[in-house]
Amino acid sequence: MTEKLKLDKKLISLCRNYTKEIADRVEKKIENHTTTSVERTVLRLLGIDGVDQYGIPIPNLIIKKVKKENKLNKGIAYWFGNALIQTELSVQVLAEKVTKDEVDLFSLPQKDQDIVQQYMLNLAEEKIKKISKNVTKRKKMKEKYPCGPKPWLYVIVATGNIYEDLKQAKAAARQGADIIAVIRSTAQSLLDYVPYGPTTEGFGGTYATQANFKIMREALDQVIKEEGRYIQLVNYCSGLAMPEIAAIGAIERLDMMLNDAMYGILFRDINMKRTFVDQHFSRMINAYAGVIINTGEDNYLTTADPVQEAHTVLASQFINEELGLRTGLKNDQLGLGHAFEINPDLEDSFLLEIAQAQMVRQIFPKAPLKYMPPTKYMNGDIFKGHLMDGIFNFASIMTDQSIQLLGMLTEAIHTPFLQDRALSIDNAKHVFNSARNISDEIYFKEDGKIQKRANQVLQETAEILKDIADKGLMEALSQGTFADIKRPIKQGKGLDGVIKKAADYYNPFIEIFSEELSIKDE
């Protein structure tokens, strides 16, 4: 494919240079930190699961104890590893005993740091095989039951009840969906833990729990075999429990995760340090587990104006890319997000949209771009809504998008009914099939509206990235650079879970991931 938009290549490199500076500064600020959730994740990766009689997850209970003693800065791996060596208990049994105060991590004799580290590294390598096996399994399944052609049809289920979700997910897959996302209950992102067990009462979505992941994965695996097509499963790796969700997702073989560098900061008022630390570790897990992340740039456009703020989307994509690559994610795991949120009543709005979509496509040629449907300008006119979704699908096939989040004709009314989803799947299949090769057939006028628009956005992006590079991302976020939202550096939820590492801090998984994913900076 020759390039359709004559984008200024130098400007693109410049953007990537600024982004490197930005990432360097962020990393500098977070490199000596861990968080309660990262440490809980270490426990989960070791295989610890379960809740106490009040429903509090064991990882939370253990980490709380360690934190209370101000000993988390050494890393839970040391304390737990030492106890394993000393007590010779199995991981899960020890964990339960610790929660029940039958074992006190700190009153046990303390083995040498080196010994514990080596012990834990071995254990972690052992435990993490579960995840690498999942990677192999996914690969094999995809060979036997190949994915549908791109753009992949991505639909959500959101009933709140995992069993109701199940029916709808299976139906959607059989109707032709390639990807099923189980929308999370509202406000789960603010829970500083992962709920437990199968759940039937979510609100505007269904709780992300390991049991729910497992139920859905098994059901979809069944459908995969029957339909002969691989169906990808998605959940939300964001909020205060971000890395833990990455861990349970990796264990239950989820294929994609919503996982953004800045979403929690901007839209959930989570503290930025907390977010950046959590995000870094969670992405390593996703990288290792072969998960595609979906970034959240689309969210900017539900509040900000898509024409005015188009460059913030591109800027954020550059940042997500750079931060992502640094955690070991490969380009084909970077599902950078954008959205068709432009006011459709604007004359030539479709041209502006095509400019943006094609620009993103060209700048990130290997990324499985995630394209979000119109939501803001949808209203109760379901017929018009269905048409808008069709035009969105058209824009996607015209610009080679990868992950197509299907719009619903009832967007302005309710979370999707079974029939809404079916109509959307039909819509996308129809448009994609009837214009399958259109992107290969069409060129844009030299210096026309489309080309000009793309270059203008790119230009504005370079300017804003320069500005962010100058002042630092954290500073920029605190000044409202993205989505008009200002987040002070020292505020936001979860700040108290951020801990400065001691010199002898240890986390065996970081070591494994850094090694396996060939991450330089760690």
Next chain:
Amino acid sequence: MTEKLKLDKKLISLCRNYTKEIADRVEKKIENHTTTSVERTVLRLLGIDGVDQYGIPIPNLIIKKVKKENKLNKGIAYWFGNALIQTELSVQVLAEKVTKDEVDLFSLPQKDQDIVQQYMLNLAEEKIKKISKNVTKRKKMKEKYPCGPKPWLYVIVATGNIYEDLKQAKAAARQGADIIAVIRSTAQSLLDYVPYGPTTEGFGGTYATQANFKIMREALDQVIKEEGRYIQLVNYCSGLAMPEIAAIGAIERLDMMLNDAMYGILFRDINMKRTFVDQHFSRMINAYAGVIINTGEDNYLTTADPVQEAHTVLASQFINEELGLRTGLKNDQLGLGHAFEINPDLEDSFLLEIAQAQMVRQIFPKAPLKYMPPTKYMNGDIFKGHLMDGIFNFASIMTDQSIQLLGMLTEAIHTPFLQDRALSIDNAKHVFNSARNISDEIYFKEDGKIQKRANQVLQETAEILKDIADKGLMEALSQGTFADIKRPIKQGKGLDGVIKKAADYYNPFIEIFSEELSIKDE
């Protein structure tokens, strides 16, 4: 605009040469003929109107008498003119007296041919002012209340009841429609007369009568003033009364007429000679009245396959163009028809459709092309139907079509409800606005699927036109060249109304039109 499809210009000229040969041969076959309906039209153009006590129109009654005496070959103008001179009655009074047998056209003394001809020429010139005034009026109104941008939104009303149609037409115009067509009651085309008066009981459509035309025109003129936008009115100038409808349409200032060279032959089994003679005269009237004709190539595709038979559409367009130009129609009055009837389940069907639409656009750059919506592949899934109509609208704005016959989501169910029409208008406005300048922005790949397809269709068209030129159009029609339908030359309805002209045949209107429209061959 540079040309998007690299069409073979020589092939296009070749097609036009073949078409000239075809037209020459058709004209040779019909030039010495008139028909009962042409003669009735002469009376109508003189201003004769009304019906007898059985509802039979006065023009029919008079022509029947003359035909019975085998004296129509001289032309009604002579007989009626002679009687006018002899009786000194007014046109309408004389007409009524003739029908009541109070004046016998043939027992009156006969003035010299020359005198009668001169008298009738003067009278015709006088009478025809009504039509030229309409042309001026339309022009002035369009200056004051300009038409909307192209593609014009064209909708139908079809309740059977002119008063119900009226409400719906006004509503549609206010919602944004540019063109209102009153669909004719089924089988009106087979009536060898024009029904009379306002009608309220049509079937699948409303009778075309002069009164109905007037009612609708007045209502729309009202809306034009209120909305500040010219609204065009359309009816059907086809069937056994084709030229008469042209006449009443011209008198009531209709703006467009469905009027095809071959439609009646193929789809209504009307005799071909009858059709060609009627069509020729009706087109002169339309030409003079500044009416845009809409040809009927779309009809082929409701039975034949749009991929296989695409070239027959183009061939017919060439024929309609050539025959049209020869009647004095200007290029901007040739609303050549085509249709988006391609099977949408065909991979890349949209590309094939774009190839056809763009090809037609380039070959007939000045023609106000009439583009018909999907109908054949519409089913009860109204949501999908609405989407298909949207894609059709998209194809139109992408290829600069002119007259957009809006598809209805309920195509497979019923003639349009008020709400169906409103949704369609919204659909088209939405698509056109959001991609207003797309055709200016987009190019097609050199030698890609689209370009190849267009050239292939053009090639096949040249072949078929050559074949028709060799054997003659009438022969071709009798062999099933179009729409798989075979029509023997000497069969079909209305053959008995075809009359060989005598040497002294006279028709003052043909003289006037030939003069005013600078038609050469007459």
Next chain:
Amino acid sequence: MNNRDIIKAYGDTYNDGKVQLSFTLPIERGFQAEEAARIYCLKLGLKEVEVVHMKNLKEGFTFFVVYAVCDLSVDVSKISVAKIDTEEMSYYAVNDYIIEKIKRPLTVIGACTGSDAHTVGLDAILNMKGYAGEYGLERYPQIKTFNLGSQVTNEKLINKSVEVKADAILVSQVVTQKNIHIKNLTEFVEILEAEGLRDEFILILGGPRISHELALELGFDAGFGSGTKPNQVASYLAQKKYDNLKENKGGENIE
């Protein structure tokens, strides 16, 4: 019968009863119009009526989109629908069946009757080319086909059927506005009965708004709706003919 037989509409939760409606009322857009739409739905017995969209159609009309709950249910175990119960066979199987069981080719005649000019559906069943990958009846070596085309009067169709000694008459009706098809089809069967010809023919009706039930009501032997394939009609025809012969209907004996 178990509980799963008592069903209600399903939005996203079992038995939530969610339905979507749209309609136009002859009333100016506004608060009163919205309320009128709501009341209209409430009168129908719908609950939780939400008027989610309201659009001014001008000239005193307003269009509404509504979501509501329909709290009624249907007992599926109590529904019985007339079905065509002959087995569907392939092109080859039908031909073999006719050779083996009926031992002579069948003759069928088809037409779009009355003012109906929609021949595409009938042609799909009758013409060589066929439909949806299945050959049309004309192509069957064991079926002799007459296709009279469009706008055929009932009288003409019957006369021709007698003339060619048809085994079956196939009638297509596509236009249903103002129930014109009912009128036309009723007349058709009445003429046949009046002339004592009803039992001479297998009467098959088809068209997008035709159901088997409707066909039976109107006095036909079978009805075929949207999406019918030629082999389905051929299968029915062959088996029905064989049954008739066994019952000695139509006066012919099986060898």
Next chain:
Amino acid sequence: MNNRDIIKAYGDTYNDGKVQLSFTLPIERGFQAEEAARIYCLKLGLKEVEVVHMKNLKEGFTFFVVYAVCDLSVDVSKISVAKIDTEEMSYYAVNDYIIEKIKRPLTVIGACTGSDAHTVGLDAILNMKGYAGEYGLERYPQIKTFNLGSQVTNEKLINKSVEVKADAILVSQVVTQKNIHIKNLTEFVEILEAEGLRDEFILILGGPRISHELALELGFDAGFGSGTKPNQVASYLAQKKYDNLKENKGGENIE
């Protein structure tokens, strides 16, 4: 009242009663499903029910599109809807009105309450920028605005309202699933009443599924739905405040 007041749905002919429906039933696609859909509609009292489309949604579900006749009618003359009856004024007129009649600036406070995080609608009314070409309340020199943003608890909103001596409290509710908004709003008014604060404030409710009627039912003074413009809210606010002052409500006197 004349005949034109008794209205029915309009398809293409006065009083034809045509309506469109769509819904899903938990039943396998087929003849029985089609009949179930028909019966479901007949039970609703619809007539001439035509199931025009049926689609297999898999897992035992089928989707239907239906056209039918609803023979009921609504008497428009008997409908009365609560309407906001204050006059709509422009930005300038509202400011002048406050200066002239109330003689001091008004203070308003707004929030998305409960778990609701949809701030766009509230911001449209409150922020400088405004909405649909109208400035937001913040921009009005005569209106002092506090915007607490999203997910504010009822308690916090009330405390803050007391603290800033608000004249009006503006509550936005967008999420309505499982009627969460009703619960949340009812609680809000109950707390105010329990604390004897109800009459201190003009209570204004807004959101896409909010009607004035619903707001009144819930104990608010006014409700604003989809498409509300800031000046409409400001107009209401100023006039309502003036009325309250005249009636000596809230304890303040007009000078």
